[in-house]
Amino acid sequence: MRATLPLLVHTDFPALRRQALETLQVNLGYKCNQSCVHCHVNAGPNRTEMMDEDTVALVVAVLKARAFKTLDLTGGAPELNEHFRSLVQQARGLGLRVIDRCNLTILSEPGQDNLAAFLAAQGVEVTASLPCYSPANVDRQRGDGVFERSIAGLRALNALGYGQPGSGLTLNLVYNPQGPVLPPPQGPLEADYQRELWQHFGIRFNHLFALTNMPVQRFGSTLLSKGQFEGYMQLLKNAYRAENLPTVMCRTLLSVDWQGHLYDCDFNQMLGMPAALGSGARPHLRELLNTDAAGTPIRVAEHCYGCTAGQGSSCGGALEAEPAELTTERA
Numbered sequence: 001m002r003a004t005l006p007l008l009v010h011t012d013f014p015a016l017r018r019q020a021l022e023t024l025q026v027n028l029g030y031k032c033n034q035s036c037v038h039c040h041v042n043a044g045p046n047r048t049e050m051m052d053e054d055t056v057a058l059v060v061a062v063l064k065a066r067a068f069k070t071l072d073l074t075g076g077a078p079e080l081n082e083h084f085r086s087l088v089q090q091a092r093g094l095g096l097r098v099i100d101r102c103n104l105t106i107l108s109e110p111g112q113d114n115l116a117a118f119l120a121a122q123g124v125e126v127t128a129s130l131p132c133y134s135p136a137n138v139d140r141q142r143g144d145g146v147f148e149r150s151i152a153g154l155r156a157l158n159a160l161g162y163g164q165p166g167s168g169l170t171l172n173l174v175y176n177p178q179g180p181v182l183p184p185p186q187g188p189l190e191a192d193y194q195r196e197l198w199q200h201f202g203i204r205f206n207h208l209f210a211l212t213n214m215p216v217q218r219f220g221s222t223l224l225s226k227g228q229f230e231g232y233m234q235l236l237k238n239a240y241r242a243e244n245l246p247t248v249m250c251r252t253l254l255s256v257d258w259q260g261h262l263y264d265c266d267f268n269q270m271l272g273m274p275a276a277l278g279s280g281a282r283p284h285l286r287e288l289l290n291t292d293a294a295g296t297p298i299r300v301a302e303h304c305y306g307c308t309a310g311q312g313s314s315c316g317g318a319l320e321a322e323p324a325e326l327t328t329e330r331a
Contacts, residue, residue, distance in 0.1 A: 004220035005271045007229065008302040014245060016298040018264075022252040025072040025266060025315070026051070026059055028081035029258045033109055047076060051258040055285070056083040058260060060090045062288045072253075072315065074101040074266065079115055092122050099125045101174075104153035105146055116153070120160040125170040127209070127315075128154070131178065133196040154203045163204040171205045174317075176213055180223060180232035182239060182310050183210035186318040209317030212236075212306045214267050233302060239309035241320070248307045249314040250298050260285040264298045266315075267306075273299050 029050035063071060071091040078084055078100060091098050100119060107116050119126060130150055154171075161167035173193060177183050190208035197203040213219050215232060223229040254275065255263040262283045263269035276297050277283040312319025 002221045002224045004215055004217075004224065004229070004303075005273075005301075007233075008215070008271065011300060011302045011304070013300040013302065013304045014242075016245070016248070016250065016300060018293055018296050018298055019251045020294045021066060021068060021254060023070040023072050023249075023254075024059070024063065024066075024068045024256065025074060025253055026078075026087075026256045027074050027258055027266065027269065028056075028076070028078040028084060028087075030076045031080050032076040032103070033080070033106055049258045050081050051083065051260075053083055055258070055260045056081075056087050058285050059087065059256065060094075062285055063091060063094055063096060065289050068096065070097045070099065072099045072101070077103055077106045079106050079112060085118060088118075088122050088124060092124070097125060098122070099127055102126050102128045102153075104128050104130065104150040107153040107156055108149055116156045116160055120157075120162065120169055123168065125172070126157060126162060127172040127174060128157075129176075130154075130173045130193075131176045133193055133200075151201050151203070154197075154205070155201070158202075158204055163206055170207075172207045172209055173205050175208060175210045180213070180228045180235065182235065183212055183313070183318075186210040186311060207317070209315075210311070210313070211315075211317065212309060212313035214303050214306050216267055216303055217270050233305070236305040236309045237302075240305055241308055241310065241312065244308040244312035244319045247312070247314070247319045248304075249316070250307075253315075254288075254293060256285055262287070267303055268299060268301075271301070271303070273301065275299065 030047035031050060032044055032047065062068075071087075073084070073087070075081070079102070088098055088100075106112055128150075157171055158164065160169065162169040163171035175183060175189060175193075183189070186208065189210055193208050194205070197205070215223055215229060220229070223232055250264045253265065255266045255269045257263065257269050262275045262277055262285060263273065264275050268275070274282045276299055277293055278287045278291060307313050
């Protein structure tokens with residue numbers, strides 16, 4: 001796989017500094033039961049990197065020491081980590097909002113039969129990948145049969161109350177474009193998803209997040225192999241909107257890799273760009289026990305234009321209501 005960092009590190013992207021931390025985003029490992037084309041983690045069934053018990057315990061200690069409001073669990077498939085459920089229970093016990101970034105098909109994997117019920121019992125917010133409401137489009141991006149299994153997972157979550165009015169159980173869906181284009185406007189696309197999934201499958205959900213594909217790892221390498229990297233980067237830069245800068249996710253978030261090292265965001269983690277915290281070259285989670293990260297600089301590179309292009313993009317979807325008037329894709 002071809003590395004994109006050498007093409008991204010030299011940048012004119014504006015300097016950023018961190019505000020008070022609200023979210024600790026923890027990557028529990030790169031092992032996944034799927035291998036998606038758009039994956040910026042290069043996750044898959046053959047990956048072996050998984051967070052161990054001692055590092056998970058350190059995550060809990062940091063959550064106790066710092067005023068985090070949200071624990072955002074990601075991967076790979078975070079649920080494949082053997083300590084996933086213990087971490088969820090401890091974080092919920094501390095009163096934190098817990099997000100599980102779920103690929104939906106994990107709910108029907110062997111050994112995960114009661115996973116959906118566990119998430120519901122703990123009041124975990126599920127943010128689930130569903131890059132389209134079309135079976136053909138989903139299977140093309142994520143593998144044969146993935147759409148059918150994803151619908152089954154959504155129905156199981158709905159049956160437990162997820163996405164249902166008044167249940168208190170939040171179910172969000174995530175859309176990613178299938179090529180080197182910006183996502184379409186989030187509001188109208190959410191309405192399309194709501195209509196199509198309800199009419200054809202009887203499925204309800206709360207919100208749709210439209211995310212821009214980042215030119216890193218598997219997706220970045222694919223762009224290079226197809227000769228589309230430079231064109232995609234130019235698209236992102238042409239769609240830059242300075243008004244998105246105040247609300248980019250790295251302002252209030254820190255990303256933790258499976259070994260406990262700290263990054264400004266999940267994309268920087270995948271590029272091997274550690275956060276500029278403390279005195280070491282690779283700051284570690286343990287430093288947050290005694291260090292306030294507010295006010296520290298955020299490392300930026302060319303891929304940061306992906307978060308500020310058009311309507312903006314973050315782990316919580318679009319940053320602005322108005323879309324870009326550039327090349328976008330419909331679901």
